[in-house]
Amino acid sequence: MASTEANQAGTPALTPEEESKILQQVEFYFSDSNLPRDAFMLEQSKAHPEGFVPLRVISLFSRMKTLLKLDKACKQVPPALMDVIVGIVKRSSVLALNEDATAVKRVEDLPPVEELSKKTDEQSLYASPFPFDTTLDQLTEFFSRVGELRSVRMRRFLASKDFRGSVFLEFSSPEEAARVAGQSLVFQGAPLQLEPKLRYGATSGVARFGEPEQAQHAVKDVDAEGRRMVAGYQAVVRVLTGDEERELVMLWEWCH
Template sequence: QYYFSDINLNRDKFMKELMTKDDGWITFEMLLTFKRLQSLSEDKAVIVAALRKSETNLLVISDDETKVRRSPDKPLPEITEEYTKELNERTLHLKGFPLETKLDEIMTFCRQYGIVESVEMRRHMKSKIFKGCIFVVFAAKESAEKLLTADEVKYNGKDLLRE
């Protein structure tokens, strides 16, 4: 879902270009060339099953399960001052994850607070090594507030800084 999210599409020219073709459909074959998806699974059946379980209804899978597209019912929002304010209210910066933590582990951790739209693992520019901090965007501002106001937030026994 990340590739089709509001967050990603507002900055990913390649995905926007792909979505202008074939009525927005993108093959799983193409998506499986993306490193972020490969880090989660390279098995199309696993990806299709995960998308079918999604609570966001952001994506539609083709009947033959070879392609996926953003739901026509969920158009990309216009970037306005109000939208940016609302997005900021749903976005948190978390710091203190072990450097070897994987994306799927972070997603699982964040989901205990609510539906997650996006997780960006911050990496060093040259080495691409994870810095131990993330930006997480929740579907609802209440989920972000729940995490932000929790008495303590620990990952594998270690306190996380939240802002």
């Protein structure tokens, strides 16, 4: 397939590989792996009676801007590029466009969220350590070579949004995740720690610090500076609501 030519000044040409990545990204936004956990996308889809989400909204997501070669400050996708995006989305077997091709939705209805969350966790792994400058593309390429990869979630600090050097990986099945976990993998010279996400979640920040009240005091003692205090209390809330990502522990280590 030939690359997409620029249709007007300022509209970038896209190679077949780049178009494939764009389609994969849009499909990921609506996938079982992402949609139940993506509050914004879920809200957008529920706002329409048939579950459609405007393409202009999706096209301005940070990851999409990168794939579309748009400036980070871009507020509106050029019409010619929107036509290209529509053409790319039309190739999907799991997505459908509305009549005027301005919005997209899943073809299949979303199963119950609790069911999907359980399934996703059972076929996911925690992996670390990675250099802090590692990119999503590097991680996707690496783990796609070792297993049937569904998604990569780069874990980030709450306050700075910087990559913390660890990820959650979802594979095609619990068996596939277990097979990958049994491998001795090395990323850029560093042996990787791989363990089931459910096992990792069982040793959460609350387990490290004890009761929630103790965890809160631990964050208070880290630093009296206001911005970090706010980040610390956000982390406590995440621990109290059962989030297994151990935001509290990581923030505590980061502040030190």
